[in-house]
Amino acid sequence: MEPRRESPQTASPAKDDPRNLTQDLVVLVRSFVQELHPQRARRLALTLASRLEDDLGIDSLARTELILRVERAFHVRLPVARVGAAETMADLLRALNEALAGEGGKPADLHPIPALPLVLAATEAQTLTEVLDWHVARHPDRLHITLLQDDSTILDQLSYGRLAAQARQIARGLIARDIGPGDRVALMLPTSIEFFCAFFAILYVGAVPVPIYPPMRPSQIEDHLRRQAGILNNAGSRMLITMPEGLSVAALLRAQLSELESVASVAELMAEAGDMRLPPASTPVSTALIQYTSGSTGDPKGVILSHANLLANVKAMGAALEANSADVFVSWLPLYHDLGLIGAWFGCLYFGAPLYVMSPLSFLVRPESWLWAIHRFRATLSAAPNFGFELCTAKIDTAHLTGLDLSSLRAVANGAEPVSPYTLRRFTEKFAAFGFRPEVMMPVYGLAENAVGLAFSTLGRGPLIDRIDRNALMSRGVAEPAKANDQNPLELVACGRPLPGHEIRIVDPAGHEIGDRQEGRLEFRGPSATSGYFCNEAKTRDLIHDGWLDSGDRAYMAEGDVYITGRIKDIIIRAGRHIYPQEIEDAIATIPGIRRGSVAVFGMTDRVSGTERLVIVAETRETDPAARHEIETRAHELTSAICGTPPDEVVLAPPRTVPKTSSGKIRRSATRELYQRHQIGVAQGSLWLQVLRLRLAGLGPQFIRVMARGSATLYALWWWSVICLGYGLAWIAVMLLPRLEWRWAVTRAIGRIALAVLGIQVAVSGLDHIPPGKALLAFNHSSYLDVIILAAFLPGIPTFVAKKRFLGGMLIIPFLRRLGTFFVERIEMMGDIKDIEMIIAAARQSRMLVMFPEGTFTRRAGLAAFHLGAFKIASEADLPIVPGILQGTRVMLRPGQWFPRRAPLSLSIEEAIQPTGTDFSSVLQLEQQVRKVILTHCGEPDLGEST
Structure with a gap:
């Protein structure tokens, strides 16, 4: 039986007198604004007409805290839809009256949800529409999506059919409206x-969906659509599908957008x-999708993604999560966002797993609804940006979570914005008492240009x-582990390893790949990457x-x-939304009294x-x-209009306070x-002196980086010169010397000399x-x-x-043959019988065979699967x-990568393992023993088991 949550009381003394209720609410909100914006509150005349965001500065995150305080003060449970759409104090008062009248509702007596039968993933499908049709052909009545108002109210359900x-x-x-492929x-x-x-309808006609986020409240739709004009124009959208409330105002955009022919609702x-x-x-x-990453900026970037x-x-994310149809996913994430x-x-569509989804507004209004939905529907998977976990940690009162059980979770992805180690610790500690296990938390990394996921x-x-040395990273770009007594280390969370089939590399400013623990620009490639x-x-071209x-x-x-x-550009991410400084700077510069070209907008990360x-x-x-x-008031209004949220501070x-480059940027x-040092508005001396000091402060790190790049380039030239010269000398000696043992002796000597000349030490x-x-x-x-x-x-003579297929050049073939190398078709159990017999015959003549059971190597770090040919032999x-x-x-x-890097090398030989038989089981056991030894000592992840 479903555990009952603590039901809020439905009685309040203030309920009987509307004047007292209004007064109490105003006092509560005034106190909250005083705490939130002390300077603004002193000049504030708070009335029922006061707007929550524009006048009081209560954004979506602050709204969550305000609702929590109202519910505690008046012992009610406010209706999610009403408070989410509330724009003024009067709206909030109406929501409170509804809740006190018993219209806000309370958690229902919920029963366990029966598990669905297992089904296969749509592995044969090659497009999204084929995925849907694949499931429809096999189980059209299978539950696919359950739409939730909150954790206790199901609005509607969708089967595949x-x-x-x-x-x-x-x-x-x-x-009928002439939309086509x-x-x-x-x-x-x-x-x-x-x-x-509607999304699949667009795909069924061969058209391309372009999701854009809806306004938080219907009354904002006109301003919101005007901000979306850049996206609609860049995409060349012929139609806009929106909610009925937006039809009339959205139609006004047709005069501004040459290709927008119609605006329609789904009905x-x-x-x-x-x-x-x-x-x-x-x-x-x-x-299959154009996914915009830059909102309403002047230069929209629409990521092209194919089926x-x-x-x-x-598929790659599913492999990392070991996903299947037995999983249950609960989500409050917005559908216009890639995650x-x-x-x-x-x-969920591909693997046949049921999806339980609520709106982001439901989560922001009442964060615990996400956790209770996980509990009710026994979710195994979920995801949220870091701020979602922080919101749960800061705003949920555990006294109201009696009976909550999160033990069904296998993994919860934390991505889409920087992951805070402080948030991870606090969330895990707070909800451990409710069955949340630390190993369930899964930091991930992704970006729209790779569909969504890149590393898990x-x-x-x-x-x-x-825990790394902060100064080493800032000054030299090296992530050195912090010493035990370091009082101010920088803590960074691992975002995982590249998804199967995908690759990541870190490069320096010259585009050369750099080694472990060296900071640089992250580049990637793989089957999910946009064109x-x-x-x-x-x-x-820049991408x-x-x-x-x-x-x-x-x-x-x-x-x-x-x-x-960190981000190379100055993008600000707040509550999962990207905010671009340039657009806000341009708008603020239009305010009378502001010096044009002298506005700076930036984000300050709160490490807590x-x-x-x-x-x-x-x-x-x-x-x-x-x-x-x-x-200041106008700055708050403009910022809210542009990005949907007011600034935290206007200074x-x-x-001559804002520093600029020599070209005026x-x-x-x-x-x-300057802001961090509390020097905004403080006399800084002449501008040229400030700029000079800042430039001088950066000369040291810049000099170190330039020298490092120059040194790396010179080393690469020297490295290849020595290798080529050494190979040339070895080739001549091997071709001239008559005896195999002499050829190997010379080759071995030249190899060691070359390594010594290059300064390469091998343990x-x-x-x-x-x-x-x-x-x-x-x-x-591996190389x-x-x-x-x-x-x-x-x-000896290996x-x-x-x-x-390694045979590829006339300078290589005779050289390797003169050293006694055997060439075979495939190093696998089912390879050419003649090859295996030849190698076995050589082995029985006291030859020391050297083989690489992986068969080949890849860029991706890790021990690949072993072929069984070597163990059969x-x-x-x-x-x-x-x-x-x-x-x-x-x-x-x-x-x-043909740009060598300095790195410590080692060669270690472990104790021999004797075969126990010639049957398949013995061969497989031998392979597993050898692979276990190599995997234990190679220091790389396991990429596969035996073939």
Whole structure:
């Protein structure tokens, strides 16, 4: 039976006298505003007409705290829809009256939700519409989506069959309005059944959905649509699908947008549906989504994502989460955002897992509704940005969580904005008493340009927090582990390893890949990566080069995990929304009294909460208090209109406060430093002296970085010169010397000399573990450098076994053959019988075989699956297998990267393992024993088991 939550009392003394109720509410709100904005409250005349955001500065996050205080003070449970749409004090009072009258409702007596039967994922499907049709063909009545008002109220449900049927009907309505393949259709709907059906309707006609976020409240729709005009214009949207309340004002935009032909609601499209046929199905390379990343800025960036991109990302995330139809996903994430749209919805669609979804407003009004929904529906998966976890930690009273059980969760992704280690600790500690396990928390990293996910933490590992030396990272770009007595370390959360099939690299400003714990620009590639930005060739050229995409983030790698250190640009992320300083700066500069070109907007990360504060510094000559107050008020209004949230602080500074470059551009980072040092408005001396000091402060780190890049380039030139010269000398000697042992002696000597000249030290251990006579040495394989290291340090006459496809040049073929290398078709159990017999015969003649059971190597760090061919040979020839471990070669010369880096190298040989038989079970057991030894010592993650 479902545990009952504590029901709020429904009686209040103030209820009987409306005048007392109004007065009590005003006193409570005034006290809250005084705490929130002390200076504003002193000048505030609070009335029932006061607007919560514009006049009182209560944004969506502060609204949550206010509602919590109102509910505590009046012993009620406010209706979510009413308080979410409240714009004025009068609206809030009406919501309070409804709750006191018993109309706010209370948690129902809930019963357990029965589990659905297991089904397969739509692995055969190649497009999103094929995924839906695949499920419809097999189980049309299976529950797909449950729409929640809150944790206790189900608004509607969608089966796969109903979703497809309604989407096809809406699609025919689109065709009736002449929407066809390739057309872009903007979708501005709240979390609703209409959104899901309209999205697939657009796909069914071969058009491209362009989701944009709806206004928080219907009355804001006109201003909101005007801010979205940039996106609609860039996308060339022929139609906008929106809610009925927006039809009249949205139609006004048609005069501003040349390609916008119509505005419609879902109900209108369903009513206009005729009996026309749908066009042919889309292909995997067809565009399935244009996902905008820059809101209403002057240069919108619409990420083009194909069906293949989206399904590749869903499959990769599913593999990382070990997802299947037994999972249950509860989400409050907005559907216009990639994490809610692709991560939550498309993931559940593909794997056949039920999705329980509520609106973001429900979560913001009452954060505990998310946790209770997880409890009620026994969710195994969920996700939220960091601020969501912080909101739960700060705003939920655990006294009201009696009976809450979060133990059903397998993983909760934390992504979409910087992950705070403080928030992770507080959330885990607070909700441990309610069944939340630390290993469930899964920090992740992703971006719209890769659909959504790029790196996921290891399932069941829990958060990994790196404590690093703050000064080392800031001055030298090196993430050195902090000393035990460091009183001010920088803590960063590991965001996981690249998803299967995807790659990440960290590069310096010259584009050269750098090693572990070195900070640089994060680049990526993989099957989920976008082909570019829609109708924006300039931004696309900036995004993609040499097959790699620029993330715009700075990061470093350590032991396979990626750590994000910051954004290259000055994007401010607040409550999961991107805020762009330039747009706000331009708007503030239009206020009378503000010096144009002297406004700086920046974010200040609160290390405690993990969220960013929005700060505006604007220069003015005004000294009259009333005039300055008017400027501040106008700044709050403009900022709220642009980004939907007021600034945390507006600082009016005297002229020549905001630092600029020599060309007149605003230096936001320098302004932020002044703000942090509490020097805004303080006499700083002449501007040139301030700029000079700031530039001098940066000369040291810049000089260090320039010298490091120059040193790396010179080292690379020297490195390859020595390698080429050494190979040339070895080639001549090997071709001239008549005896095999002489050839190997010279090759070994030249290899060691070359490594010494390059200053490469190799820590070698365990050579005495190699038995005399016949043996098979098995090594992990991560770089072309592996062969050089083995040739330089293995004793005797090693016989390497290589694939025939390695043969690729007349300078390589004779050289390797003269060294006794065997070439085979495939190093696998089912390879050419002649190859295996040849190798077994050689082994029985006391030859020391050297093989790489992985067969090949990749850029991705980790030990790949082993092929069984080497172990079959060892079993047939009764050869002891000697596990060998190479470390550091992948870092020094990464596959696909010809720019070597300095790194410590080691070669270790472990004790031999004797085969126990020739049957398949014995061969498999031998492979598992050897692989376990190598995996234990190689220091890289496990990428697969035996083939």
